Each structure stands twice: as C-alpha cells, then as structure tokens.
Amino acid sequence: MGKINGCLKCVFFLLNAMFGIFGGLMIFGLVKAQAVEPQLPSAVGPWLWAGLWVFSLGMLMVSILGETAATTEKTAMLKVFAGLVVAVMIIMMILGIVMASYRNKVKVSFENISPDIVGEMMAENNIREILNDAQGPLQCCGFMSYQDWGNSIPGSCKCSESTFCTNRPGNLDGPAIIYSRPCFPIASDLLDLALTVSMGVLFGFAVTALLCLKASLLMIRQVRRHNGGRGGQAIAMTAPGYKLTPGI
Template sequence: MGKINGCLKCLFIFFNVLFAIVGCVLMYLAVKATAISISITSFGGPGLGWLWVIAIGVLGISCLGIFAAASEKILILKLFAGFMGLGMLIMLIFGIVVAVIRNKVAEGFKAASSEYIKPIMEAQETQAMLEELQRSAYCCGVVSAEDWGTNIPDSCECSSYGISTGCKSLPQGHTGPKRIYSRSCGDTIFSLVDIVFKVCLGILFGFAVTALLGLLITLLMIHQVNRHDGAGGPSIAMKGY
C-alpha cells in the first residue's frame, strides 16, 4: 500500500502529464519560430528566449511533479512544492507588471497626439489595417481625421445620418468625402489591444491559481507521507529471557 492516497496521486500525475504535454507543444513552437525570431531580432524585435525558458520550465517542473508523486519521496515532494510556490509568485509579479503596462498604454492612447501617430501612419500595412477598421467601426483616424494629412480616404465617408457615431463635414483644406465620421478609432484600437492584455492577465493569474492548487496538493501529500512514516516506524524487538 502506498503512502499517498491513490486517487489523489492519480489526479496529481494526470494534471502534471497535461502540463508536460503543454511544455512539449511550447518547445515545438519555439523550434519552429527560431528562424523567424532570427529575422525579427535583426530588425530590433524581441527574441524568443523567454519562450524557451517557459517551455523548459513547464516541462521540467511537470516531470518533477510526476516523479515526486510516483516515488513518494519527501525530499522530491518538498522540492516540487518549492517550485510551485516560486512559480506562483513569479506569475503574480508578471500579472501585476502586465496590469501596470496596460494602464500606461491606456494613458498613452488618451494622451496621444497627431505628431506621435504620424510615424505610425507612414507604413502602408498600418494604413491598410486602419482603413479596414474605419469601415467596420465607423470611425476615422487614430486620434482624429487629420492623422491622414490633407487626403482623407473614402473609408472615412459617413454616408448615413442615422449612424450613432455621428458625422461631420470635411475639414477645410482637405480632400476626400464631403462628410466623414466624427469619432476617432483610438478607443476601438485600444479595446482590441485591451483584449490581448486581458488574455495575458487571465493566463498569468490562471497559472498562479494552478500553482497554488499544486502547492496545496503537494503539501497534503507531504503530510500523508510524514504520517505514514511516523506511524510505520521500525518497532523495537523485545529480547527473550
């Protein structure tokens, strides 16, 4: 008979196997993205070292958890519990950092000026994406219609008076539709970016809660092992006289 409850051990190993599979998938994605990462970093973009660290960490800790539960060794269980506690703290710290960055991005969108948006508008890819957004979100420009300069695109045309966003006349000295959307696309863009932030926060705090549950289960298994070892200690043989 094992030292740890059989159902608890099976459940613990099952979830660690799932996280080990997640770690393998992350390593596969890291391998496939290495070539792309090299080309991106040559232009000053971020590398994928962080992805390798997360993938190896998830796979390694999951394998350690499987071995700890299977071996029922108190030292391995305590080591795994330490990693769970450390992982929970790291996830919480990263979650707080992402929340702070989200607030700064929100303030940046509110305080953004046309001079700040101008370099972004010079890229053709950005212009094409913004035009598609303007057609679907009924808005014009990032901060204002003047982000397009003096040539306002047709995607800013406000042809219906019933649209709740409202219309306004084309500014003097500009070419384009006679009536354009009065609302800018800044709020819509931030709402899309905010979805990414919320997903990241959900993942980080979700991993933190998972690490907490793993820590609690590991502490329970440590308690069961200690109780078993304490109850099943070697008995002292009585000498016969």
C-alpha cells in the same frame, strides 16, 4: 497499495497537466511566431525572447517533475517540486502585478494621445506599413481618421460588405468607399483585452501553483506516515525480536 491517496494523486496529476499544457502552448506559440516573423526575436529583444523560452521550458519541466514525483512517491523529488512551484507562483504573481501596472499605463497613454503624436507616427515608414497591413483585417482606416493618410488613401481602406462604410471625400485619391471608423480605438480595445486575459491567466496559474504546493505537501506527509514518520517505526520493525521463555 500506494503510499499516497489515489484521489489526491489524481488531483495532483490534473493540476500538473495544466502546467504542461501551458508550457507546451507557449513553446508552440514562440515557434509559430518566429516562423511567421523571423525578425521577431530581435524586435522584442534577445533577452526577453530568451526569457520567454526559459519560462516556457521551465513550465514544461516542472510539470514532468511533478508527474514523476507523484508516480515514484519519492519525498526528495516532491520537495524539489514544491520548491520550484513556490518559485513559479512568485514569478506568476510578479508578472501579473507588472501586467496590471502596464495595462493602466497603456490605457492612460492611449487616452492622452494627441494629433501631433499621430503625425509623428505617420511619418515613420514602418508604422505606415503596419497600419496599412492592419486596416483590412480590422476594417478601419487611419489611426484617428482617414485624414491621417493625407491626400492619398491606400487601397487597404477600401470597404466592401461591411456596415462601417462611407464615401471617400471627392478631393482625395483612393477607393470610392472606405471604412468609416479609425483603427486606434479598435487596437486599443484589443490590446486592453489581451492584457486583461494575460493578467487572468497569470493569476489563475498562481492559484494553480498554490494548489500544487498544498497537494505536494500533503503527499510528502502521507509518504512519511507510510514509512513510519522519520524512520523510527521502520527501525523498530527491523529490530531483532526476543522470544519469551515461560517461567523466566
């Protein structure tokens, strides 16, 4: 019979599996993103990219350590795991708070965007290329309207088989039928959704880390109890016995 309760160990395994899956998905996402866009690490910053890799691998290693500690039922490994889980929980909470603050700032910035800012953005060739690539999938045209493109509307604004179509003004060049809605509100809503989901994931894993910490502490107590507290019972069991002689 093991030292740790079977139900507790199963719950602990499931909680750790979530960390392993999360770390594995992050590693897969980083590899896939770099394969699609090789310049992504330099775009987001080498330090941030390295931090994402360290965090992803750390999540996977914490999961492996937890599974190993529960399997071997070693208090030393369970203590190390508990310490790492505390660090993960703190990091998750900090990232969640930072994400919430960043989400609010982005939302305020998007609401206060002005035509002058849009004009400055459209003057950048890389911004124009990004917008041109996004218009087809998002079914939109221009940041705030098709007028952002000036007198020549690109082919990516061409609308077909969509409810968001309108006729191109006759004084402009480009497709005869274009998307009627701008891209900026759509991108803003998508970014807000992505940040909200990220916040939920971070706070959710912070709660999972707290549950893992609680489970690891319970398992440490069960192992100690099975071994006789801090060793007193084990020593008593191995102490030499004495045979009582009748009449003495």
